[in-house]
Amino acid sequence: MENMIDITVIDREGKQHLLKAPTDMSMNVMEICKSYELPVEGICGGMALCASCHVYVKSEHDLDEPSEDEEHMLDQAFFVKSNSRLSCQIKITNEINGLIVQLASVGGG
Amino acid sequence: MIHTDILIIGAGPVGLFTVFEAGLLKLKCHLVDSLGQPGGQLSEIYPKKPIYDIPGYPTILASELVDNLMKQIEPFKPGFTLGERAEKLEKTENDNFKLTTSKGTTIYAPVVAIAGGLGCFEPRKPPIDNIDLFEDKGVDYIIKDPLKYKGKRVLVAGGGDSALDWSIILSDIADEVTLVHRRTSFRGALDSVDKVMDLARKGKINLITNAQAVGLRGNGVLKEIIIEEEGKEDYSHNADNFIPLFGLSPKLGPMSDWGLRIKDNAIVVDTFDYSTNIAGIYAIGDINTYPGKLKLILCGFHEATLMAQSAFRYIHPDQKLSFKYTTVSGVAGF
Numbered sequence: 001m002e003n004m005i006d007i008t009v010i011d012r013e014g015k016q017h018l019l020k021a022p023t024d025m026s027m028n029v030m031e032i033c034k035s036y037e038l039p040v041e042g043i044c045g046g047m048a049l050c051a052s053c054h055v056y057v058k059s060e061h062d063l064d065e066p067s068e069d070e071e072h073m074l075d076q077a078f079f080v081k082s083n084s085r086l087s088c089q090i091k092i093t094n095e096i097n098g099l100i101v102q103l104a105s106v107g108g109g
Numbered sequence: 110m111i112h113t114d115i116l117i118i119g120a121g122p123v124g125l126f127t128v129f130e131a132g133l134l135k136l137k138c139h140l141v142d143s144l145g146q147p148g149g150q151l152s153e154i155y156p157k158k159p160i161y162d163i164p165g166y167p168t169i170l171a172s173e174l175v176d177n178l179m180k181q182i183e184p185f186k187p188g189f190t191l192g193e194r195a196e197k198l199e200k201t202e203n204d205n206f207k208l209t210t211s212k213g214t215t216i217y218a219p220v221v222a223i224a225g226g227l228g229c230f231e232p233r234k235p236p237i238d239n240i241d242l243f244e245d246k247g248v249d250y251i252i253k254d255p256l257k258y259k260g261k262r263v264l265v266a267g268g269g270d271s272a273l274d275w276s277i278i279l280s281d282i283a284d285e286v287t288l289v290h291r292r293t294s295f296r297g298a299l300d301s302v303d304k305v306m307d308l309a310r311k312g313k314i315n316l317i318t319n320a321q322a323v324g325l326r327g328n329g330v331l332k333e334i335i336i337e338e339e340g341k342e343d344y345s346h347n348a349d350n351f352i353p354l355f356g357l358s359p360k361l362g363p364m365s366d367w368g369l370r371i372k373d374n375a376i377v378v379d380t381f382d383y384s385t386n387i388a389g390i391y392a393i394g395d396i397n398t399y400p401g402k403l404k405l406i407l408c409g410f411h412e413a414t415l416m417a418q419s420a421f422r423y424i425h426p427d428q429k430l431s432f433k434y435t436t437v438s439g440v441a442g443f
Contacts, residue, residue: 043358045404047154049158068296071294072269072296075268075355077355078233078235078236079236080291080321105236
């Protein structure tokens with residue numbers, strides 16, 4: 001389909017989900033995960049103001065560097081690694097076709 | 110002891126607007142919130158963010174919307190119990206509800222409206238296995254009395270304003286202050302960052318960056334904290350106190366034990382009047398769920414309006430409720 005890209009999401013049980021995401025609806029990865037009813041909270045709704053959509057980027061995509069706001073929220077998350085991102089800050093564009101992300105543990109709370 | 114008509118749990122936008130709609134029906138309200146200020150998420154998470162979908166406002170800052178709501182409900186003189194968590198809800202003999210807060214305040218009302226949003230904001234706890242064992246035995250998520258740390262070796266974790274500010278304050282009180290942060294740069298008021306760096310140079314704060322606390326050890330009380338630092342083997346750091354400051358996150362909390370029907374962390378309601386499975390208890394705003402639910406402030410306002418009408422009929426089953434537009438009769442307070 002036109003304007004559709006593929007994103008693979010690995011859930012916390014290690015199961016892979018292939019998601020189809022539209023590039024023309026100004027969506028982000030958090031929103032796509034939620035629309036597929038994957039267990040991503042996204043409490044703040046995508047403003048990089050909570051850390052409840054934390055993922056690890058597993059593919060070699062050249063994503064934009066995280067903003068200072070995003071880094072600051074990652075400071076409040078746990079299990080943060082060098083490939084940690086807030087999925088609400090990854091926009092659905094043709095450039096990220098084939099992206100693979102893994103949902104981070106929610107641990108601690 | 111407080112008596113009111115509608116006890117509102119949660120002082121976010123929807124809880125606040127409930128006061129207005131109830132007030133038009135001459136019902137008095139009292140609000141309880143675990144946060145110290147009204148506004149809920151709008152005050153706690155995004156006060157300076159513009160909101161674009163409030164009817165009649167092309168754009169309004171979250172904090173302005175809260176200020177406006179406070180002004181709008183002022184004529185109805187609502188009561189507030191802030192900074193106290195709604196802990197226990199029980200039915201009394203004369204069919205009232207009795208709410209007890211975390212600080213022991215009791216509030217009685219025939220109707221309870223739960224406008225709890227995402228739940229209570231609570232400090233984020235680091236996912237360290239045995240951390241529960243050391244709570245109040247060295248581990249504190251909130252600093253209530255900084256003087257408590259006099260003569261202690263304290264380890265603060267986090268990279269935001271509160272971690273920076275408390276490290277600065279404690280560097281004057283505690284015997285030794287260590288600040289652990291996962292990266293080298295801090296986001297916080299520039300002034301605080303400079304101060305911490307300066308204190309670190311002077312040896313008053315022991316700064317460990319690119320690191321995190323991953324383990325706790327002790328014998329009844331906290332003695333050591335295990336630090337994972339980039340490029341090093343994990344090592345142990347002696348400390349009397351561990352103060353992780355990673356902000357707040359919402360939790361449903363004690364509400365989940367009140368016998369309400371819950372689905373996916375939300376309270377199931379009937380869209381006729383947003384009543385729950387317990388007569389006299391309603392749930393409105395982000396905390397409820399029903400087919401087609403949207404977590405929007407404007408939907409919460411609608412829910413609050415219908416709920417108030419139903420609450421009136423529940424409290425006064427023998428009285429006729431006549432619906433009036435505010436344009437006809439204005440807003441007469443109490």
